[in-house]
Amino acid sequence: DQQVKQNSPSLSVQEGRISILNCDYTNSMFDYFLWYKKYPAEGPTFLISISSIKDKNEDGRFTVFLNKSAKHLSLHIVPSQPGDSAVYFCAVSNYGGSQGNLIFGKGTKLSVKP
Amino acid sequence: DAMVIQNPRYQVTQFGKPVTLSCSQTLNHNVMYWYQQKSSQAPKLLFHYYDKDFNNEADTPDNFQSRRPNTSFCFLDIRSPGLGDAAMYLCATSRGGGGLRAEAFFGQGTRLTVV
Numbered sequence: 123d124q125q126v127k128q129n130s131p132s133l134s135v136q137e138g139r140i141s142i143l144n145c146d147y148t149n150s151m152f153d154y155f156l157w158y159k160k161y162p163a164e165g166p167t168f169l170i171s172i173s174s175i176k177d178k179n180e181d182g183r184f185t186v187f188l189n190k191s192a193k194h195l196s197l198h199i200v201p202s203q204p205g206d207s208a209v210y211f212c213a214v215s216n217y218g219g220s221q222g223n224l225i226f227g228k229g230t231k232l233s234v235k236p
Numbered sequence: 237d238a239m240v241i242q243n244p245r246y247q248v249t250q251f252g253k254p255v256t257l258s259c260s261q262t263l264n265h266n267v268m269y270w271y272q273q274k275s276s277q278a279p280k281l282l283f284h285y286y287d288k289d290f291n292n293e294a295d296t297p298d299n300f301q302s303r304r305p306n307t308s309f310c311f312l313d314i315r316s317p318g319l320g321d322a323a324m325y326l327c328a329t330s331r332g333g334g335g336l337r338a339e340a341f342f343g344q345g346t347r348l349t350v351v
Contacts, residue, residue: 124278126278131276153334154336154338156338156339163245163347165240165242165326165342165343165344165345166279166326166342167342168339168340168341171336171339173335211278211279215334215335215338223281223284223338224269224281224328224338225281226271226278226279226280227278228277228278229278
């Protein structure tokens, strides 16, 4: 069973509007959460992260929100730009005494239309 | 400058013919990972090395093996590739540990085709 779920395979938004990408996880022991961005034919690149001791982290146009009670996190992109069009992966750190292996969701393909 | 380099970018191999994918890093990270990603699926961890310690995921087929001769290099060996092994193979590194140390840096991937 999937431990990290991104239930929307795709999302389309207009340039300048807000993009909201969602992610749910199953294990309350996960303690670090990351978002990766992936363009076609390239490896994923780190975008933003949040520790379980916080509920919000902001970096420029990107903000990640964490709701631990709901086991839910979201990535907000404001304003969205055509260059943001990519696949976004949510990942959680399965630290728990191991080496910080990441468990990924299936990704959400974001299309930002001019 | 690229920090995690995978070679080749594209690999075509014959059914059953052994193939090796390579990965190198300039970050001096402790941990190196191999992920398999098939279309529209999440990257799936195959195994990782923490320094010289090898950690195999429970559901990684025996057909897949890995070598890490030194800190900088890690290899993925597929002994007898089947059609189902066609995928993007991603190498990643991290410092290892919790929090921000878990942040993984990925190479560009190797697209494996089995014919």
